[in-house]
Amino acid sequence: MNARLITRAKEWTQEQPWELYATQIFVLMRNEIRRNLFARRRLWVYLLAAIPVVILLVQRAFARNTAEPFYIESATRVLARIVHLYYVRLGIFFACMGIFTWLFRGEVVERTLHYQFLVPVRREVLVIGKFLAGTLISIFLFESAVLACFYLTYDRFGAAGWSYIFDGPGLHQLGAYLLVTALTCIGYGSVFLALSLLFKNPIVPGLVLMGWETIAPILPAWAQRLSVTSYMRHLCPVELPVEGPLAIFTVVAEPVAPVLAILGLLCLSVAVLVLSCFLIDRIEITYTAE
Amino acid sequence: MTSPNRQIVFDSVSKFYGEVLGVNRVSFALDPGITSLVGPNGSGKTTLLNLLTGLIKPTRGSIHVLGLTTGQPVELFRQVGYCTQFDSFPPGSTGYDFIFWPLRLHGFGREQAARLTDEALERAGMTQVARRKVAGYSKGMRQRIRLAQAIAHHPSVLVLDEPLNGLDPIARAEAIALFGALAVQGMHVIISSHILEEVDRISDRVVLMSSGYVVAEGQIREVRQEVRDHPMQILVRCSNAARLASAAFELNHVVEAKIVNDGRGVLIRTRDAEQFYLRLNKIVCSGLIEVEAVAPADDDVDSIYQYLIGCNGGPI
Ligand SMILES: Nc1ncnc2c1ncn2[C@@H]1O[C@H](COP(=O)(O)OP(=O)(O)O)[C@@H](O)[C@H]1O
Numbered sequence: 001m002n003a004r005l006i007t008r009a010k011e012w013t014q015e016q017p018w019e020l021y022a023t024q025i026f027v028l029m030r031n032e033i034r035r036n037l038f039a040r041r042r043l044w045v046y047l048l049a050a051i052p053v054v055i056l057l058v059q060r061a062f063a064r065n066t067a068e069p070f071y072i073e074s075a076t077r078v079l080a081r082i083v084h085l086y087y088v089r090l091g092i093f094f095a096c097m098g099i100f101t102w103l104f105r106g107e108v109v110e111r112t113l114h115y116q117f118l119v120p121v122r123r124e125v126l127v128i129g130k131f132l133a134g135t136l137i138s139i140f141l142f143e144s145a146v147l148a149c150f151y152l153t154y155d156r157f158g159a160a161g162w163s164y165i166f167d168g169p170g171l172h173q174l175g176a177y178l179l180v181t182a183l184t185c186i187g188y189g190s191v192f193l194a195l196s197l198l199f200k201n202p203i204v205p206g207l208v209l210m211g212w213e214t215i216a217p218i219l220p221a222w223a224q225r226l227s228v229t230s231y232m233r234h235l236c237p238v239e240l241p242v243e244g245p246l247a248i249f250t251v252v253a254e255p256v257a258p259v260l261a262i263l264g265l266l267c268l269s270v271a272v273l274v275l276s277c278f279l280i281d282r283i284e285i286t287y288t289a290e
Numbered sequence: 291m292t293s294p295n296r297q298i299v300f301d302s303v304s305k306f307y308g309e310v311l312g313v314n315r316v317s318f319a320l321d322p323g324i325t326s327l328v329g330p331n332g333s334g335k336t337t338l339l340n341l342l343t344g345l346i347k348p349t350r351g352s353i354h355v356l357g358l359t360t361g362q363p364v365e366l367f368r369q370v371g372y373c374t375q376f377d378s379f380p381p382g383s384t385g386y387d388f389i390f391w392p393l394r395l396h397g398f399g400r401e402q403a404a405r406l407t408d409e410a411l412e413r414a415g416m417t418q419v420a421r422r423k424v425a426g427y428s429k430g431m432r433q434r435i436r437l438a439q440a441i442a443h444h445p446s447v448l449v450l451d452e453p454l455n456g457l458d459p460i461a462r463a464e465a466i467a468l469f470g471a472l473a474v475q476g477m478h479v480i481i482s483s484h485i486l487e488e489v490d491r492i493s494d495r496v497v498l499m500s501s502g503y504v505v506a507e508g509q510i511r512e513v514r515q516e517v518r519d520h521p522m523q524i525l526v527r528c529s530n531a532a533r534l535a536s537a538a539f540e541l542n543h544v545v546e547a548k549i550v551n552d553g554r555g556v557l558i559r560t561r562d563a564e565q566f567y568l569r570l571n572k573i574v575c576s577g578l579i580e581v582e583a584v585a586p587a588d589d590d591v592d593s594i595y596q597y598l599i600g601c602n603g604g605p606i
């Protein structure tokens with residue numbers, strides 16, 4: 001039984017025109033990036049990414065001397081908050097909401113979705129191509145922003161800052177931040193892509209999702225597996241005490257190995273993408289020519 | 291008898307948009323050649339073509355195009371080119387890009403895609419303006435660039451939704467010649483139009499639609515006959531209704547003549563409206579009755595009749 005299944009899977013793999021799929025994904029990504037990256041309506045996404053960078057720049061412009069090395073620890077905590085509280089909770093959330101829900105809805109609004117359905121491209125391939133394009137855009141945007149924040153945080157300490165980076169834990173933390181940023185983009189991206197295929201207007205479900213992510217820390221462990229931020233908490237390189245009104249309810253989650261957190265989030269994303277592949281099959285072109 | 295693998299087969303296909311009827315119980319099997327889909331606006335032409343290409347899914351029934359279903363997009367869309375009625379384009383694209391990149395999605399390499407693009411532009415007469423942005427095109431140019439995209443990959447089924455709309459007479463003649471040339475190569479060419487005369491001469495076959503139903507289908511001559519045989523209702527408002535009713539009963543193509551409730555008109559059902567109108571003219575000329583108004587009581591059939599016969603239905 002099992003052996004038959006394996007032979008069948010092997011046959012299926014050999015039957016698939018992988019090279020064609022790869023070309024198609026490449027072309028789809030190129031089209032999508034051109035359509036999305038330089039669109040004027042994406043301006044607010046750049047703003048979301050840039051706000052902390054601008055604040056740090058302003059702060060730096062007003063500080064005359066190099067900062068006292070004594071404050072490196074607190075600067076590190078501020079940076080961790082920027083990444084985990086601002087970018088993960090807000091910036092990337094809303095940017096992904098904008099970018100990923102627009103992947104299909106934008107084509108409906110602009111009445112161009114039928115072009116995607118009239119070429120010999122499997123709809124699953126279309127979903128993956130668009131998803132990867134959105135991921136690339138958001139990762140590029142937010143990793144650049146995180147990198148800039150990191151540079152601005154430590155550069156003001158002069159030599160002490162650089163030594164924190166290269167001799168201390170700095171590089172490791174940077175790696176963790178970049179990983180968290182990328183995974184958050186992937187996680188939210190897949191979820192918003194699915195939501196945009198499920199609902200005509202994904203704003204309300206988006207807000208529900210925001211609420212879900214906010215209360216996730218007080219939910220039981222199984223429910224936390226369905227929340228992007230819960231995985232990200234385990235990947236924070238700096239101890240962040242829970243604050244705010246939710247602190248008293250917070251279930252102190254036992255630490256999860258980073259590898260498991262990464263795998264967990266990727267599994268969640270793949271599951272949601274598979275769901276999207278089913279959802280895209282239901283999509284019909286119902287806009288009319290005026 | 292053509293094998294089903296070369297035919298386009300609709301098997302009692304219905305499509306409802308929620309409560310709204312798109313098409314109902316459509317069944318036919320089309321052989322290669324030019325098929326015209328004719329019917330007034332809102333009769334379901336676009337719905338039928340969108341069903342054929344999988345842009346929408348049938349509520350009931352099944353569709354096979356050359357033996358393929360819309361569940362096999364890779365195989366299907368190698369064979370099918372669809373020039374839709376949607377006059378919209380990917381933002382910022384040039385005429386060339388608009389054809390080139392979809393060809394890349396087909397899996398053609400750069401050189402071959404470029405060659406096919408040039409060929410399609412040439413056929414649609416768009417080579418000169420190909421490097422300009424589509425946003426700056428005229429309506430006719432947009433129509434032609436979409437036609438070029440639909441034929442670029444050499445499909446064996448070409449589906450065109452109102453392809454002659456927005457074309458000037460010269461471009462129209464060129465487009466019709468192009469469709470003819472493609473059909474000669476053994477392709478399916480399916481053209482929708484709300485004006486039969488446009489496509490009448492080049493069609494091998496006509497599918498006549500009205501209010502979501504296929505009302506007639508076949509060779510153009512058969513269809514004319516079928517519509518002729520379909521009794522049609524005409525309401526005549528006149529002074530002496532009883533007199534007209536009895537005169538009408540003497541005509542053997544009149545199936546029914548009914549005096550309307552207020553007694554100031556007659557509802558006629560006839561198999562030959564043209565004959566009836568001629569007869570009515572004579573009655574009016576003889577001064578027996580005074581006619582206030584004549585109107586087809588059955589709008590759809592009448593409009594189809596007009597499309598087909600080219601008679602505008604007035605007695606005067
Ligand atoms: N997206 C849609 N939503 C609701 N009704 C629709 C939609 N598209 C078409 N219809 C209805 O279906 C019928 C057939 O329309 P259509 O196929 O566009 O006709 P045609 O192309 O012959 O003008 C019309 O009554 C139209 O109002």
Ligand SMILES: [Mg+2]
Pocket residue numbers: 332335336337375451
């Ligand atoms: Mg139409």
